[in-house]
Amino acid sequence: MSELSVNHLLGIKYLQETDIELIFSTADQFKEVINRPIKKVPSLRDITIANLFFENSTRTKLSFELAEKRLSADVINFSASSSSVSKGETLIDTVNNILSMKVDMVVMRHPQPGAAYFLSQNVNSIIVNAGDGAHEHPTQALLDAYSIREKLGSLQGKKIAIVGDILHSRVALSNILCLQKLGAEVRVCGPATLMPKPIETLGISVSYNLQETLEWCDVANMLRVQHERQDLKYFPSIREYARQFGINQKTLESLSKEIVIMHPGPINRGVEISSAVADGDQSIILNQVENGVAIRMAVLYLLAAKKEVEFGQG
Numbered sequence: 001m002s003e004l005s006v007n008h009l010l011g012i013k014y015l016q017e018t019d020i021e022l023i024f025s026t027a028d029q030f031k032e033v034i035n036r037p038i039k040k041v042p043s044l045r046d047i048t049i050a051n052l053f054f055e056n057s058t059r060t061k062l063s064f065e066l067a068e069k070r071l072s073a074d075v076i077n078f079s080a081s082s083s084s085v086s087k088g089e090t091l092i093d094t095v096n097n098i099l100s101m102k103v104d105m106v107v108m109r110h111p112q113p114g115a116a117y118f119l120s121q122n123v124n125s126i127i128v129n130a131g132d133g134a135h136e137h138p139t140q141a142l143l144d145a146y147s148i149r150e151k152l153g154s155l156q157g158k159k160i161a162i163v164g165d166i167l168h169s170r171v172a173l174s175n176i177l178c179l180q181k182l183g184a185e186v187r188v189c190g191p192a193t194l195m196p197k198p199i200e201t202l203g204i205s206v207s208y209n210l211q212e213t214l215e216w217c218d219v220a221n222m223l224r225v226q227h228e229r230q231d232l233k234y235f236p237s238i239r240e241y242a243r244q245f246g247i248n249q250k251t252l253e254s255l256s257k258e259i260v261i262m263h264p265g266p267i268n269r270g271v272e273i274s275s276a277v278a279d280g281d282q283s284i285i286l287n288q289v290e291n292g293v294a295i296r297m298a299v300l301y302l303l304a305a306k307k308e309v310e311f312g313q314g
């Protein structure tokens with residue numbers, strides 16, 4: 001396959017396994033490019049991309065911007081706090097105004113689940129979802145799976161644990177869908193109050209015991225507690241959370257095998273992961289960040305390569 005089956009990247013849900021493989025093989029080539037002394041290719045020289053961030057972001061925003069610049073695209077940036085959104089403008093109006101300046105692609109992070117899909121149905125542009133509320137974060141899942149593949153050779157039959165605040169995490173849902181499409185076995189682990197009730201219907205296992213989960217898995221992806229999305233108290237204290245669901249050097253040493261440690265960032269050191277583990281030999285956290293640029297280059301390149309955007313298609 002040389003072309004994606006989709007016209008937008010709205011969620012992992014819409015991708016086929018062959019799409020993911022194509023994104024990975026394209027990212028392999030871009031990873032080589034970004035490790036050269038001249039890190040740039042002219043592939044998107046004729047393309048203008050708008051990064052619309054209606055929610056805070058550090059690494060995702062920088063990673064997309066860098067990916068776009070490495071592909072020689074023209075880039076404009078927009079963040080909600082300094083925009084007319086705060087004056088009451090609708091999302092469609094904001095985006096259509098930006099598109100009338102002849103923008104070809106929109107990368108959007110938004111606090112509302114479904115915002116990227118909604119936009120794809122209502123404006124005529126290629127849409128890339130950079131995180132929509134607690135729903136999906138497809139490029140994060142792709143770079144996570146790509147980093148595991150790089151470390152372990154393949155995803156087929158690998159046991160991946162996703163630990164922490166599953167309820168509020170878009171990284172969890174996109175990771176589950178992506179890992180399953182690539183043949184991995186997934187288990188989620190966290191406090192019962194942070195576990196969405198119908199999660200087992202996704203065909204994964206659930207555990208409330210971190211030690212047992214770590215004994216089971218090849219890779220543990222440690223998620224941050226999403227305080228900004230919580231309106232209730234889901235556990236008694238941060239200290240208690242860290243004791244039951246945080247990973248430290250002692251936990252790692254108590255296991256019968258070496259596991260790979262991941263984290264999407266931003267890290268809360270001493271809560272879900274100790275500094276020694278985050279910075280230790282088993283951690284691939286910085287490889288994830290490096291791979292994020294190559295994966296985003298691949299996604300942007302492959303979407304731009306699709307000649308016609310069929311208006312409104314997933």
Ligand code: NCD
Nearest residue numbers: 059060137171224264265266
């Ligand atoms: C994640 C996000 O924003 O969903 N971070 C990221 O994209 N690098 C996870 C998080 O905020 O904890």
